[in-house]
Amino acid sequence: MLGQSQNRSHLIDQALGVTLSMLEKARDVFGVAWDHLVEGGSDERISKLDQDINSGERMVRRLVIEHLTLNPEQDLPFSLTLASIIHDVERLGDYAKSIAELKEWSDSPLWTDGMGGQCREVKSRVEPLFDLAINAIRESDEEKATQLMNLHREIKASTDDITAEGLTGPGAQDVLAVLVARYLRRVSAHLSNVASSVVNPFDLIARNE
Numbered sequence: 001m002l003g004q005s006q007n008r009s010h011l012i013d014q015a016l017g018v019t020l021s022m023l024e025k026a027r028d029v030f031g032v033a034w035d036h037l038v039e040g041g042s043d044e045r046i047s048k049l050d051q052d053i054n055s056g057e058r059m060v061r062r063l064v065i066e067h068l069t070l071n072p073e074q075d076l077p078f079s080l081t082l083a084s085i086i087h088d089v090e091r092l093g094d095y096a097k098s099i100a101e102l103k104e105w106s107d108s109p110l111w112t113d114g115m116g117g118q119c120r121e122v123k124s125r126v127e128p129l130f131d132l133a134i135n136a137i138r139e140s141d142e143e144k145a146t147q148l149m150n151l152h153r154e155i156k157a158s159t160d161d162i163t164a165e166g167l168t169g170p171g172a173q174d175v176l177a178v179l180v181a182r183y184l185r186r187v188s189a190h191l192s193n194v195a196s197s198v199v200n201p202f203d204l205i206a207r208n209e
Helices: 010-039 044-068 075-103 113-139 142-167 172-199
Strands: none
Touching: 010 044, 010 075, 010 113, 010 172, 044 075, 075 172, 113 142, 113 172, 142 172
16 A cells, blocks of 8 residues: 655655656646547647656656665565556556547537537546545545545446447447547546555555456
8 A cells, every 4th residue: 555654765755756746647638638539629738748657657667676676675565556556647648648539530519418428527527536546645545545446436337338328329429439438437447546556455456447
């Protein structure tokens, strides 16, 4: 679990800081990607933010390895937890890019009602999870982490409903909405995995998908 400590090494504190910065960038790229898909906003920042997130993942892994090389017995559970969740954080950027790429086949009216409107509603529930995850990690707050994991279960049920409806519909735009629902579910799942590091021991992290 990611718990508060007054005795963490400088390298691990630095790795935690990079992880939080990556989550903030993931929040930003998610918003930009959705705006590009639905409103036709610019996608210029997406690649840069995603590259920053990817660089952050590599930095965290290097810091953890360096720390464990120098002090293999200090902060071992914390180090392994960071190494576990960093992949989920990195994938958030990938899914944001995938959402933005659907713009090529998107019609704006899709997102006002019907299944597209349902996706918009789910997106409005996913977006606050970023700050909830950031605060849960920063504050080592088990209550916030548990709240996020519970919210993800509700989001998962909603995206399952959208998927089931889309798979029985004939329209191409319905298929597009199904794809978006799946990406929203994955974003929610990775945020839930990040939050699980506050609640669960190392071997149970990422078991809330």
